[in-house]
Amino acid sequence: MEDNEHMAPRQASDGHEDGASLATPESRAALQPRRKPYWHAVDTGRHLGYYKGARSASWHARLFVGAGRYEEILLGKADDSAGADGLMVLNYTQAVARSHEWWSGKGRGVLGGAAARLGLRNRPKRRVQTDRLDEVALAWARERPDLDLSLVGLFLRIKQAHYMHERRLTAISQAVGVDIGELHVLLALRRAGAPYAMRPTDLFKSLLVTSGAMSKRIDRMEGMKLVARVADHEDLRSSNIVLTEAGVAAADKAIVRIADGLAVLRAEIGMSDAQFSEADSYIRRILSVGG
DNA sequence: TACAACTTGGTGCTAGGATT
DNA sequence: AATCCTAGCACCAAGTTGTA
Structure with a gap:
């Protein structure tokens, strides 16, 4: 029994x-x-x-x-x-x-x-998804107790944490009036520093999308007056995508909200600086050998 | 609940302009 | 001529919406 x-x-x-x-x-x-x-x-x-x-x-x-x-x-x-x-x-x-x-x-x-x-x-209800991940790990432990699959649960949690962060970013992007892809463009240009300009090629490479996708994003954002295409005087083949005043304001509004949300999250989970460094260190080690 | 139609955003390919 | 870069186009996949 x-x-x-x-x-x-x-x-x-x-x-x-x-x-x-x-x-x-x-x-x-x-x-x-x-x-x-x-x-x-x-x-x-x-x-x-x-x-x-x-x-x-x-x-x-x-x-x-x-x-x-x-x-x-x-x-x-x-x-x-x-x-x-x-x-x-x-x-x-x-x-x-x-x-x-x-x-x-x-x-x-x-x-x-x-x-x-x-x-x-x-x-809170958000623990329910975590329990489902536990069920996955538990199911493997039950079905294949001869295999060490403990990292599977960790990877699922990392993936779930990423989704959670993306959902938060999506909510913030809606508050700013753009979609999540456009928010990433705003943030990339803003963190580039003044004059907040990047080539389309650098943008699509850094954001891991294709040139076609980036062209569409830039078109939409140009229409919203958040960015402007400015000719590159050093290389006339190219142009620069520059944040407008409204674009800088939107990016700053978004990054402040992101920081606030992360501060609340960190307070909720009670993670010390030492614990954060330790967790970050393990994930870096996984990425360094993970291929 | 299942399915089809529609929408959206992405990819891959390529044409064309400009520079080297 | 070769190369670089942008942007347009057709197509695809996933998500959403409406309907039975």
């Missing part, structure tokens, strides 16, 4: 590993690889899991949701073969902390009235 077929949440020590046997790499080394995680009941209906496969080990958490069912999440890799970094590779203490973070964000009535009595509150 599968664990989730039980009709009530397991109690601590109900046939599970105790916390001590999961606490250190040495104690976990005594455990045999198997398909299902070793579960340790941290609290009623709340279990920390340690999965040990042939080639990888990882931390999981699960939450009893009633009717014998659990919601489950992949927390990160276990520090069995590599040192914990608190981000992708977690030691026992970090796994416990991250599981508590997840459980405290759940609180959507899964423990019935108890959750409400304990003061648990629902997280």
